[in-house]
Amino acid sequence: KNQVEQSPQSLIILEGKNCTLQCNYTVSPFSNLRWYKQDTGRGPVSLTIMTFSENTKSNGRYTATLDADTKQSSLHITASQLSDSASYICVVSAGRGSTLGRLYFGRGTQLTVWP
């Protein structure tokens, strides 16, 4: 069964601190893995997208890693800001070549940054 599991479910950190969010998946065939940030009541916004051959990708203070062997990914946020408070969703796309991919979503990690 294709699944995406995220941990922790929620996280509270102080402004300026770092944090790491985890994602485990069982989606097959794997196409790519994406991390999205979603503010409450808004659509998700893409942070990173990684294919099978990529181990790490950065986007400003966000760094995502991917271990395709263990089917694990992490999102590291450096020097957190109040505006980082949001839900972070791990999304895995299934499909190969020209096959249309279907997206499998985790439930998200709700991050709250306190001043």
Added chain:
Amino acid sequence: DAGVTQSPTHLIKTRGQHVTLRCSPISGHKSVSWYQQVLGQGPQFIFQYYEKEERGRGNFPDRFSARQFPNYSSELNVNALLLGDSALYLCASSSSGISEAFFGQGTRLTVV
């Protein structure tokens, strides 16, 4: 350049009514997907359309239907609304199904 646009942004309906949600993809994108997101959970896949054909359907009842028009915009229709249909409905567009998906702001549907 406009992103994915969805309309309306908010909607209140009563049980038993039907609703039509609309999505305009990014210019040049031919794939549109619909998702339902219940509060506190991740989005659940409803439909995927590519080049005006249905290419995927999630585990939703037949009350849910969709279509894609020649200009690649899309509509999601839900009949006989239930209280449990209350959710944020998201539309995502991509140039193909495996490329990066861009999401609209969503339509917040409340069924009372």
